[in-house]
Amino acid sequence: MAAAAAPRWQQTMLRIKDPKASLEFYKKHFNMQLVHRYDFPQWKFSLYFLERPRDKDIESLPPPGTKESEQYLWSMQGTTLELTHNHGSEHDPTFSVWSGNQGSDLPKDSPLYREGVIRGFGHIAFNVEDVYATSAQLEKDGVRFQKRPDEGRMKGLAFCLDPDGYWIELVKRDEGLFAENQNLSQAHALYTPLTVLRSFLHAPLALPTESP
Amino acid sequence: MAAAAAPRWQQTMLRIKDPKASLEFYKKHFNMQLVHRYDFPQWKFSLYFLERPRDKDIESLPPPGTKESEQYLWSMQGTTLELTHNHGSEHDPTFSVWSGNQGSDLPKDSPLYREGVIRGFGHIAFNVEDVYATSAQLEKDGVRFQKRPDEGRMKGLAFCLDPDGYWIELVKRDEGLFAENQNLSQAHALYTPLTVLRSFLHAPLALPTESP
Known part of the structure; x- marks a missing residue:
């Protein structure tokens, strides 16, 4: 692959139950900034892109949801955390994502042992x-x-x-x-x-x- | 949290079946470089840290597995992809990680519908x-x-x-x-x-x- 066409790692995507909780969490505890969001009401999902800003950018991010923030998202140097919210999951008491760390590849006496799935994302x-x-x-x-x-x-x-x-x-x-x-x-x-x-x-x- | 203590996003960890296949794949197709590896034979796992190097570093990475590469890993600016290999999985024909994209939160007629787990990592x-x-x-x-x-x-x-x-x-x-x-x-x-x-x-x- 030609050097000029080299891919850059842009995101890691995790599905979440409640964007209010997750955005507050990553902002408050890990200083991550919401750099852009996309809302797709017709498909009932929203995407939130978070970055741990590099020093020079921390005060100058454009407001999320604007054309400027969209430009920033797709031209930034860093890797983003993309949080995907399928609308409604925050009201579903049975909804709880699988974190990737329980699985049948663990010893059966492990508290994290779980039948039917092998651990992937960590x-x-x-x-x-x-x-x-x-x-x-x-x-x-x-x-x-x-x-x-x-x-x-x-x-x-x-x-x-x-x-x-x-x-x-x-x-x-x-x-x-x-x-x-x-x-x-x-x-x-x-x-x-x-x-x-x-x-x-x-x-x-x-x-x-x-x-x- | 004080600014000087601000966390930095350093890695996304995925478990893999066969490091030979994965390292070759990410190197060949996505120009990712192995920047460091840790081997823990006593615990039967190895860790491989891959980076899509930033321009100035691409020719100057220290050899993986050295003290210099360890230093680089924990002082670099970028985010790494950490691939975790639990030894032996490459010889286990039943071993196949869950990618995070099949789940019971999909419509039942979806080819990705799967009972017992809700999609997380994407x-x-x-x-x-x-x-x-x-x-x-x-x-x-x-x-x-x-x-x-x-x-x-x-x-x-x-x-x-x-x-x-x-x-x-x-x-x-x-x-x-x-x-x-x-x-x-x-x-x-x-x-x-x-x-x-x-x-x-x-x-x-x-x-x-x-x-x-």
Whole structure:
């Protein structure tokens, strides 16, 4: 494939039950911005595109739902989280998406064992400077956890849950690496050795809830 | 949450059956690079982190599996695709991950209707300059399609399938926007109005295979 035609990764799409809950969650807890939305009332679905904005853009995003935000969406550099809402699911008490982490490929005594489906999608992940502090703050703010950083045998890694029960991994990055007032080229030159995966490498067998 | 502690989206994780097939697929067809790998033989799994490299990095990635690639992985700006391989699944003829796109929330006469699970994860997406040309080339190269760009009623959008059957959407971007020899700041200034979603907006009801 010619270089100029090279594909760029633009989105990861997850279906959600209630856009109000999800948009508030990702905005409040992960600083994600709604960069554009499409509404298709005739087909009863809406699409919400969220970005964790890069530094220079954070104050200058056009209002979602405008031609400018549409342009931004399809010309931005980053990868978006596309949340798809099929209208009505928020009023259906039986509606609960499958997070991808329960399946028959787990041991039968695992709390996540489930017949009839093999696990596929696992999680999205954010890196943060301090997994413990971030997790404590998230929990204080009411966020549910699949695994706190001091639980299990993979210390320092955490999985919280979004409103639909999708797993969100929290992974440590070096402090100061991505402060908001750094631009991309500056940040790129700043990396330093990372130790988070060392403990992961030397930890004993993971709990079922941590099983890949 | 303090600005300096702001999370960054680092990965989307998908479980795969066979890393050889998946790595070759994403490298060959989507120019994704393996930026780092972790092997955990004691726990029988491996992790492969793939990136669609940004221009300046494409020639300078450190060899995967080194300390340098580990540093790069946890300090890079972009979002990675993390492929998780639980050892042995490649030899298990019954192993086939659930792509997230079959479910009981679809009409019962849909070919994707499936009892017992509600659709969650949908797809990852790449944007390309020419969805038709890219799709034709991919199909010539043996890639399977869920929906070709001229099929269904959402013309111009395509979904191909990766080796595990995960859906990969192909979405049009403006020509010349992300040529490989442009750097980030240059590319950012180049966006022009986009029309791809116009036809999407005005198209009649989607086929079941396109249903969100």
